[in-house]
Amino acid sequence: xxxxxxxxxxxGGYTAAIRGAQHGLKxxxxxxxxxxxxxxxxxxxxxxSFISDSKLLNAAKNSSxxxxxxxxKIDPAKMVARKRQVVETxxxxxxxxxxxxxxxxxxxxxxxxxPGQLQVQQADASINAYAAQNIILANGSKPAVPPFIExxxxxxxxxxxxxxxxxxPQKIAIIGGGVIGIEMATIYLNMGVDVTILxxxxxxxxxxxxxxxxxxxxxxxxxxxxxFTQAKVKEIVRNGDRIDLIFEDQTGAAQxxxxxxxxxxxxxxxxxxxxxxxxxxxxxxxxFVRVNEKMKTNLPGVYAIGDLVGGMMLAHKASAEAEAVVKxxxxxxxxxxxxQIPRCIWGIAEIGAVGLTEEQARATQRNIKTGTxxxxxxxxxxxxxxxxxxxxxxxxxxxxxxxxxHILGEHATDLIGxxxxxxxxxxxxxxxxxxxxxxxxxxxxxxxxxxxxxRRAIHKPKIR
Amino acid sequence: xxxxxxxxxxxxxxEKGKIVEWLKNEGDSVVRxxxxxxxxxxxxxxxVESPATGILAKILIPVExxxxxxxxxxxxxxxxxxxxxxxxxxxxxxxxxxxxARPAPAAAETNSPAAPAASGPIPIxxxxxxxxxxxxxxxxxxxxxxPGGVILLRDVEAAAAAPAVKISSLxxxxxxxxxxxxxxIEGSGVRGRIMRKDVESAWVExxxxxxxxxxxxxxxxxxxxxxxxxxxxxxxxxxFFTEIGLDPLLNFRHEILPEFEEEFGLRLSINxxxxxxxxxxxxxxxxxxxxxxxxEIHIPAEINICLAVALDDGLIVPAIANADRVGLxxxxxxxxxxxxRAYAGxxxxxxxxxxxxxISSLxxYDITHFTAILNPPQSGILTLxxxxxxxxxxxxxxxxxxKIATFGLSVDHRIIDGAVAADFLQNLKHKxxxxxxxxxxx
Numbered sequence: 001x002x003x004x005x006x007x008x009x010x011x012g013g014y015t016a017a018i019r020g021a022q023h024g025l026k027x028x029x030x031x032x033x034x035x036x037x038x039x040x041x042x043x044x045x046x047x048x049s050f051i052s053d054s055k056l057l058n059a060a061k062n063s064s065x066x067x068x069x070x071x072x073k074i075d076p077a078k079m080v081a082r083k084r085q086v087v088e089t090x091x092x093x094x095x096x097x098x099x100x101x102x103x104x105x106x107x108x109x110x111x112x113x114x115p116g117q118l119q120v121q122q123a124d125a126s127i128n129a130y131a132a133q134n135i136i137l138a139n140g141s142k143p144a145v146p147p148f149i150e151x152x153x154x155x156x157x158x159x160x161x162x163x164x165x166x167x168x169p170q171k172i173a174i175i176g177g178g179v180i181g182i183e184m185a186t187i188y189l190n191m192g193v194d195v196t197i198l199x200x201x202x203x204x205x206x207x208x209x210x211x212x213x214x215x216x217x218x219x220x221x222x223x224x225x226x227x228f229t230q231a232k233v234k235e236i237v238r239n240g241d242r243i244d245l246i247f248e249d250q251t252g253a254a255q256x257x258x259x260x261x262x263x264x265x266x267x268x269x270x271x272x273x274x275x276x277x278x279x280x281x282x283x284x285x286x287x288f289v290r291v292n293e294k295m296k297t298n299l300p301g302v303y304a305i306g307d308l309v310g311g312m313m314l315a316h317k318a319s320a321e322a323e324a325v326v327k328x329x330x331x332x333x334x335x336x337x338x339x340q341i342p343r344c345i346w347g348i349a350e351i352g353a354v355g356l357t358e359e360q361a362r363a364t365q366r367n368i369k370t371g372t373x374x375x376x377x378x379x380x381x382x383x384x385x386x387x388x389x390x391x392x393x394x395x396x397x398x399x400x401x402x403x404x405x406h407i408l409g410e411h412a413t414d415l416i417g418x419x420x421x422x423x424x425x426x427x428x429x430x431x432x433x434x435x436x437x438x439x440x441x442x443x444x445x446x447x448x449x450x451x452x453x454x455r456r457a458i459h460k461p462k463i464r
Numbered sequence: 465x466x467x468x469x470x471x472x473x474x475x476x477x478x479e480k481g482k483i484v485e486w487l488k489n490e491g492d493s494v495v496r497x498x499x500x501x502x503x504x505x506x507x508x509x510x511x512v513e514s515p516a517t518g519i520l521a522k523i524l525i526p527v528e529x530x531x532x533x534x535x536x537x538x539x540x541x542x543x544x545x546x547x548x549x550x551x552x553x554x555x556x557x558x559x560x561x562x563x564x565a566r567p568a569p570a571a572a573e574t575n576s577p578a579a580p581a582a583s584g585p586i587p588i589x590x591x592x593x594x595x596x597x598x599x600x601x602x603x604x605x606x607x608x609x610x611p612g613g614v615i616l617l618r619d620v621e622a623a624a625a626a627p628a629v630k631i632s633s634l635x636x637x638x639x640x641x642x643x644x645x646x647x648x649i650e651g652s653g654v655r656g657r658i659m660r661k662d663v664e665s666a667w668v669e670x671x672x673x674x675x676x677x678x679x680x681x682x683x684x685x686x687x688x689x690x691x692x693x694x695x696x697x698x699x700x701x702x703x704f705f706t707e708i709g710l711d712p713l714l715n716f717r718h719e720i721l722p723e724f725e726e727e728f729g730l731r732l733s734i735n736x737x738x739x740x741x742x743x744x745x746x747x748x749x750x751x752x753x754x755x756x757x758x759x760e761i762h763i764p765a766e767i768n769i770c771l772a773v774a775l776d777d778g779l780i781v782p783a784i785a786n787a788d789r790v791g792l793x794x795x796x797x798x799x800x801x802x803x804x805r806a807y808a809g810x811x812x813x814x815x816x817x818x819x820x821x822x823i824s825s826l827x828x829y830d831i832t833h834f835t836a837i838l839n840p841p842q843s844g845i846l847t848l849x850x851x852x853x854x855x856x857x858x859x860x861x862x863x864x865x866x867k868i869a870t871f872g873l874s875v876d877h878r879i880i881d882g883a884v885a886a887d888f889l890q891n892l893k894h895k896x897x898x899x900x901x902x903x904x905x906x
Binding site: 399400401425426427428430 | 632633634635637638641653657659660
């Protein structure tokens with residue numbers, strides 16, 4: 001009998017297992033593939049490895065001081081090899097951490113048989129049953145592909161295949177202008193690929209602040225990406241080594257696009273293998289498992305976290321939910337506040353955001369003020385040669401509550417951490433302005449934006 | 465010989481007392497039987513007499529400090545006698561929570577030579593006291609680390625160094641906006657930091673102040689609780705109700721009121737008439753004046769009628785003495801005086817304990833009738849609801865209105881039979897409905 005069984009060894013599942021073990025619980029961790037989940041093996045880490053490599057190439061090629069850059073090339077096989085090395089290192093590290101906590105790991109597909117009971121089907125088809133006081137479902141997600149698209153893994157790919165492919169197409173069509181589409185587009189653009197993005201919605205990165213979207217669109221276009229919004233993909237036809245993609249543009253006119261490859265980045269769907277919701281009486285919410293604010297499902301002792309429950313499909317959201325669940329199991333009270341979960345996008349420029357967009361903040365009917373600061377006015381940004389970017393802070397004008405922070409530009413994904421800490425501590429916009437930031441760094445931009453919120457930025461001309 | 469002055473037993477139910485005034489100063493000579501201090505307990509104030517003749521050599525307990533009864537509060541010596549340095553003062557156990565809640569004596573008092581005592585001020589080193597004063601820290605909030613619980617300089621330093629209250633900026637602003645006091649709020653954040661939701665829930669609680677609380681019972685409430693339980697579970701109660709027509713009584717009062725007021729300067733109330741009528745009725749049914757003592761029924765010679773007086777924090781029932789024998793004027797005078805002193809907390813123990821029968825009226829409420837629990841050791845209590853209009857057929861068969869009220873009687877069934885109680889109530893009805901005859905001798 002285990003105190004805690006976790007199905008899924010991704011950032012949600014392994015965090016729950018480790019935290020549970022730290023609290024002295026006897027923990028079982030079930031993983032069908034490799035510990036680390038999508039994040040480590042097919043998501044965050046691989047893409048960041050590619051983005052880093054490709055960004056290096058792009059920066060070198062566009063350098064005004066390096067010589068001989070015209071002949072610079074990137075070896076995609078080496079890129080993939082380095083990524084595999086990175087993933088292997090991290091997975092090994094994770095395995096040894098899990099081992100050090102004496103967590104039992106079983107490889108196989110976990111089935112929730114009933115509250116308190118699970119079965120694991122191993123690779124050799126044998127099935128073992130386990131009992132546990134508490135069960136956390138952390139099955140994760142997989143790429144969601146529209147039914148009319150057939151992924152062949154070579155010409156038509158999802159990120160699962162794209163992140164393991166050792167050749168670079170000349171021209172790629174990316175279906176989906178969300179986070180995944182934009183990050184993948186960044187990798188291809190950096191490597192000089194001709195990129196077309198087709199987004200069904202009126203804009204790319206639909207959940208982000210308007211100013212962020214505007215600048216990102218501009219940057220993508222500047223880098224030569226073609227962007228079609230409100231574009232409905234109708235058909236994908238293989239034509240020898242080429243792919244013909246038929247879509248309806250925003251005017252409703254049919255268009256045809258020819259490319260070497262199509263990447264389907266139309267979002268992700270929860271993995272429900274081993275969860276027979278109807279048989280279990282498990283309540284669902286659309287495709288996702290329904291949970292309350294304590295991540296509890298309607299079944300006793302059964303929790304669900306991460307991509308399986310929807311919301312922001314982010315590794316750190318899953319980890320935060322995992323910690324909350326273990327706290328709740330241990331008798332404390334903990335909830336994950338969505339407004340305090342940061343969103344990070346590694347695009348042409350990085351995006352780091354947390355809390356409400358300006359539109360959402362205005363919709364709350366509260367009195368709000370915004371403060372902005374552009375990288376253009378930052379000494380550090382100029383010295384680094386990254387002057388595209390800005391920080392925007394939205395705060396309640398009465399109590400100074402930080403409602404949202406939106407950063408676009410170099411290191412935005414790191415910079416947002418500062419805002420998240422400040423918000424979590426319930427500090428006010430003025431607190432962000434009070435903290436002394438090191439010079440010359442991009443962290444000063446957040447401080448200046450906070451100062452600008454009260455129209456007191458130093459490196460900004462007086463408003464007349 | 466040293467004579468100890470103690471707070472006397474102030475009644476069987478009284479546990480603690482507070483000296484409100486010392487009538488003698490240290491060094492004054494006192495005579496046995498002479499009042500030397502005034503003590504207050506259960507809203508009752510009593511002067512305490514000196515147990516010996518001599519010199520009030522030491523006052524151990526200052527005014528306004530609540531201590532258990534029998535606590536030694538002062539020492540009387542013979543003239544010229546010195547109190548030995550090691551004179552042992554009997555410690556009186558004080559529950560820890562009360563000891564902690566005891567207010568610290570003001571600096572001026574602690575500097576006076578009168579102070580040191582077992583249950584006296586909090587021990588603190590002079591340097592520590594000085595620093596505490598400088599830093600504006602109150603002594604009772606400090607955690608002593610010195611031997612025997614003495615507060616040392618380092619304890620004050622530690623308290624001064626600790627941040628006052630850890631609170632997030634947004635929580636602070638919310639508290640300021642909503643006017644929520646931060647004292648007593650438990651922080652749910654990291655290391656007890658007060659977060660916004662803590663202030664929010666404190667604010668919600670503040671709007672529903674009566675709920676979600678544990679309130680230690682005040683002495684008065686404890687007394688009421690004990691007496692009510694004792695009464696309810698030792699005396700089997702039976703209840704009787706009757707409707708009494710009040711027009712004659714109201715008219716009677718109305719008729720005599722102006723002259724009564726002019727003559728005596730007192731305002732006669734229906735209650736006064738009721739007290740008198742009940743007392744006269746008891747003359748016909750003496751058993752209603754009785755109390756059970758062991759295997760005997762004691763029927764006191766005096767009829768003292770209690771009138772319930774509601775205070776903010778409870779209810780007390782001072783008694784009008786000899787209500788059968790004294791005139792209405794005296795009843796009004798006694799009643800006015802007792803009620804006034806009840807609100808001021810200046811009743812004597814005797815006034816509270818001499819009652820032999822109680823009247824409890826809810827006439828000012830929209831309550832028709834109610835039952836009451838006997839006020840022990842009494843055996844009868846009369847209740848009275850609101851006066852209301854009623855339609856009735858008069859002797860000529862015409863529909864008329866009259867004012868009536870429902871009177872209830874609770875009695876101790878151990879010693880009073882149902883028929884006796886019924887007779888008593890019926891007789892009272894008769895008396896109240898024929899006031900002129902009843903009150904012939906004012």
